[in-house]
Amino acid sequence: MSEQPSVKTKNLLGRLPSLTVLGPFVALILAIIFFSVQSDRFLSGPNFSLILQQVMVVGVLAIGQTLVILTGGIDLSVGFVMALGTMVMTKFAVELGLPPLLAVLCGVAVTTAFGLLNGLLITRIKLPPFIVTLGTMNIAFALTQIYSKAQTVTGLPDLLLFWGNTFKLGGTVITYGVVLMIVLYLLVWFVLSETAPGRHLYAVGNNPEAARLMGIPTRRVLLLTYTIAGFFYGIAGWLLVSRTSVGDPNAGQTENLETITAVVLGGTSLFGGRGMVLGTLLGAIIVGVFRNGLTLTGVSSVYQVLITGILVILAVTADQLSKRRG
Amino acid sequence: MRKSVLLALALAALGTLLLSLGSAQNKQPIIGLITKTESNPFFVKMKEGAQQAATRLGAKLLSGAGKTDGDNAGQVAALENMVAAGAQTILITPSDSKAIVPAIQKARAAGVMVIALDSPTEPASAVDALFATNNYQAGVLIGQYAKAAMAGKPVKIATLDLFPGQPVGIARHNGFLAGFGVAGITDKTAQQATAPQVVCSQDTFGDQAKGQTAMENCLQKDPGINLVYTINEPAAAGAYQALKAAGKEKDVLIVSVDGGCAGVRNVKAGIIGATSQQYPLKMAELGVEAGVNYAKTGKKVSGYTDTGVTLITDKALPGVNSKDTAFGLANCWGQ
Numbered sequence A: 001m002s003e004q005p006s007v008k009t010k011n012l013l014g015r016l017p018s019l020t021v022l023g024p025f026v027a028l029i030l031a032i033i034f035f036s037v038q039s040d041r042f043l044s045g046p047n048f049s050l051i052l053q054q055v056m057v058v059g060v061l062a063i064g065q066t067l068v069i070l071t072g073g074i075d076l077s078v079g080f081v082m083a084l085g086t087m088v089m090t091k092f093a094v095e096l097g098l099p100p101l102l103a104v105l106c107g108v109a110v111t112t113a114f115g116l117l118n119g120l121l122i123t124r125i126k127l128p129p130f131i132v133t134l135g136t137m138n139i140a141f142a143l144t145q146i147y148s149k150a151q152t153v154t155g156l157p158d159l160l161l162f163w164g165n166t167f168k169l170g171g172t173v174i175t176y177g178v179v180l181m182i183v184l185y186l187l188v189w190f191v192l193s194e195t196a197p198g199r200h201l202y203a204v205g206n207n208p209e210a211a212r213l214m215g216i217p218t219r220r221v222l223l224l225t226y227t228i229a230g231f232f233y234g235i236a237g238w239l240l241v242s243r244t245s246v247g248d249p250n251a252g253q254t255e256n257l258e259t260i261t262a263v264v265l266g267g268t269s270l271f272g273g274r275g276m277v278l279g280t281l282l283g284a285i286i287v288g289v290f291r292n293g294l295t296l297t298g299v300s301s302v303y304q305v306l307i308t309g310i311l312v313i314l315a316v317t318a319d320q321l322s323k324r325r326g
Numbered sequence B: 001m002r003k004s005v006l007l008a009l010a011l012a013a014l015g016t017l018l019l020s021l022g023s024a025q026n027k028q029p030i031i032g033l034i035t036k037t038e039s040n041p042f043f044v045k046m047k048e049g050a051q052q053a054a055t056r057l058g059a060k061l062l063s064g065a066g067k068t069d070g071d072n073a074g075q076v077a078a079l080e081n082m083v084a085a086g087a088q089t090i091l092i093t094p095s096d097s098k099a100i101v102p103a104i105q106k107a108r109a110a111g112v113m114v115i116a117l118d119s120p121t122e123p124a125s126a127v128d129a130l131f132a133t134n135n136y137q138a139g140v141l142i143g144q145y146a147k148a149a150m151a152g153k154p155v156k157i158a159t160l161d162l163f164p165g166q167p168v169g170i171a172r173h174n175g176f177l178a179g180f181g182v183a184g185i186t187d188k189t190a191q192q193a194t195a196p197q198v199v200c201s202q203d204t205f206g207d208q209a210k211g212q213t214a215m216e217n218c219l220q221k222d223p224g225i226n227l228v229y230t231i232n233e234p235a236a237a238g239a240y241q242a243l244k245a246a247g248k249e250k251d252v253l254i255v256s257v258d259g260g261c262a263g264v265r266n267v268k269a270g271i272i273g274a275t276s277q278q279y280p281l282k283m284a285e286l287g288v289e290a291g292v293n294y295a296k297t298g299k300k301v302s303g304y305t306d307t308g309v310t311l312i313t314d315k316a317l318p319g320v321n322s323k324d325t326a327f328g329l330a331n332c333w334g335q
Helices: A020-040 A045-070 A079-093 A100-123 A128-146 A158-164 A177-196 A195-206 A208-213 A219-246 A255-263 A277-295 A302-325 B001-019 B043-057 B071-083 B101-109 B136-151 B167-180 B206-219 B233-245 B261-268 B281-298 B325-330
Strands: A165-171 A172-175 B030-037 B060-067 B091-094 B114-119 B127-132 B156-159 B198-203 B226-229 B253-258 B275-276 B303-306 B310-312
Touching: A020 A277, A020 A302, A020 B275, A045 A079, A045 A172, A045 A177, A045 A195, A045 A255, A045 B071, A079 A100, A079 A158, A079 A219, A100 A128, A100 A158, A100 A219, A158 A177, A158 A219, A172 A177, A172 B206, A177 A195, A177 A219, A177 A277, A177 B156, A177 B253, A195 A208, A195 A219, A208 A219, A219 B071, A255 A277, A255 A302, A255 B167, A277 A302, A277 B071, B030 B043, B030 B071, B030 B114, B030 B281, B043 B060, B043 B281, B060 B071, B060 B281, B071 B091, B071 B101, B071 B253, B091 B281, B101 B114, B114 B281, B127 B281, B136 B226, B136 B253, B136 B310, B156 B206, B156 B233, B156 B281, B198 B206, B206 B233, B226 B233, B261 B275, B261 B325, B310 B325
Parallel strands: B030 B060, B030 B091, B091 B114, B114 B127, B127 B303, B156 B198, B156 B226, B226 B253, B253 B275
Antiparallel strands: A165 A172, B275 B310
């Protein structure tokens, strides 16, 4: 059904983990070794906890992006939709005085509705995902600015800040948001690899026509994928609010490319149908490790951009090579 | 698996590149500098000033920035990473004056001295100290110059502003109007003020292309505009392009703020009538000095330090203090 490397492959070569799976691991481990040598502050529990805190928002957004890319699509509206969700959450809670949980649900509802809108335009009117999400990206940005009057919202109730709270694990302070991110990844990984809807998603991304002929409701799978992605953007919005303690109308403007970077670094194919959601988590962490490590060693942050660029090219090259081999 | 070998080689090369970038560890004072972006010449100059001062005083400088102007999350991450890196002092030009405050509070709670450069936070008390241009005063200087230049002629003003809600933009705009003689505006006025003479106000995000579009639209609205206030010199250059295309560049006075080298050259060429020059290098230098002092003596700085502003024009007017472009070029920043 899919080209996933699996133990069912007969020969020995096929049993070895492919480049796309191995690549992110190797890059991450090399980076960790390098920064540990360069800075005595890098290799510590608190610092790793910090790196995870810094990737949790992009990490959760990238779950949605992974689902979309696995279907062969792309979502440019990611961060902008999230920002709209955060403004709804924070303004509903602070200015309308709604109960905080209800305000959060409203925010998530808005981002989920945007996902549904993306899905409807793509499946009903058959527009390309790139163009649809380019449009909704701009709509979400404009609505955010209009609704917030470009003003930052402060003085948020505790529930909105919940995921920024911490607990101690062996001397290291860990935020609940990081735990949520990891739980969501494990959940999505399970659904994708072990359930019928998950396998359908791979099938649609691999070859939509074949999937349709096999009796998979491809349009419904796509619609559901974009809607669920929108739901994850809402959760990411809640994490962002918890992390920064404000509702920021200018948030999320580069997250679309950051999530695509994480997905690609994690070995998911931009052609759809191949990849692992856990790879995306690794991809997001790699970017976070470089950002943190380069700061600790006193190197200008433009080098993080340079290295991310090189890694993306390497990852896509690895994907092409393994596709040819497979 | 020849391809794996190739990949491993590529990664090894990357590792070597990184090794060459790294630096040795020791016990010197560590100072962090976080700018809005890495690319704006204003911040490039600021970083240069900080690096010079750090080298001179034997401190280690860490630098970071947001990806775009307004990227709060990027600045928060840089701030956290610098605290983790052991910085005792962090200098920051806040992209979002309110949203950055919780992260600054965390850093200060960890014992770090935080100094805002160039733009204040909201509330201003969120940081230990502020080293900045008095942006209101920068506006007043060009407002007074414009008033003297127009000398009682009927005036129609276009203001090409920054973006909504940004305190620096509001301070310059309001200062300009107050300097021009509009009543009822002070440096405490929190909202962007307006006046009957102002026929058009547009946001430019300090960008040349957006400045040009804004000016074109303003001319559509009222072709009689004869005085243009711009938030910075790129916006002024854009406004000039639009005025030139409309054949009006000779009849309109453009005033601006910044004092970048490109901007001062435009003053010299007569494109901009006058500009208020500010001094990013000095802000950074003072910041690094304060940081080294804090690392050595444990004494923090506090309050607001004005790093000065000078009116630059080649058409000096009676009753308005100014310096010429030779002075401006000797003290400018950027290319």
